[in-house]
Amino acid sequence: MINDRVYDERLFIRTAGDQRGFPQLAHYHRYEPTPYEGLDQLFSRCELSANDRFIDVGCGKGRVAFYVHDRFQSFVTGIEMNPAFYEECLQNKIGYMKRRKRRRGIVEFQCLKAEEYEVKAEDTVFYFFNPFSVQIFRKVVQQILISMEQSPRRVTIILYYPSDEYIFFLQNETIFNWVDEIKLDNLYKKNENERFVLFQNHE
Helix, strand or coil, X not given: XXXXXXXXXXXXXXXXXXXXXXXCCCCECCCCCCCHHHHHHHXXXXXXXXXXXXEEECCCCCHHHHHXXXXXXXXXXXXXXXXXXXXXXXXXXXXXXXXXXXXXXXXXXXXCCHHHCCCCCCCCEEEECCXXXXXXXXXXXXXXXXXXXXXXXXXXXXXXXXXXXXXXXXXXXXXCEEEEEEECCCCCCXXXXXXXXXXXCCC
């Protein structure tokens, strides 16, 4: 198993460490990066193509965004409302892109609240590490569903450390279906939330 900081160094980025203090907005949760070990397990089962457009909702310092772009050369967008983290994403991108100029796809970041993001017709995969309350999650998913009505396509929603409220909403109030669960080998026995749950719609 590779240490997170060592993996950061491979990508020439800095994403380790949690958020100090807590967000001042009640509906938004503190930053904590997804462990690289978990990403390796997730994407060994969930393959993306260069044609996918991956949206990391609440991307923090950009770890998942850079990982996905490096592994799949997909088009990746990170959405982050915290201006300080957004600036760290931009700084990380400078180091990352200097050493990966020949990669296909694009990795970009937007500084705004998730519910303000304009879902594109090409967006196909949405990643959530429990970034906010279910009330905000509902708003974001509703915008995804509207986009899917306008531009029908297969969409995947990936939840890491999923809340029961997120899962209940997707299963009971949307067209998304539970398609896979990936339990983190070394962490799940200690905490059953250490898992990824994937949802997709039927085309």
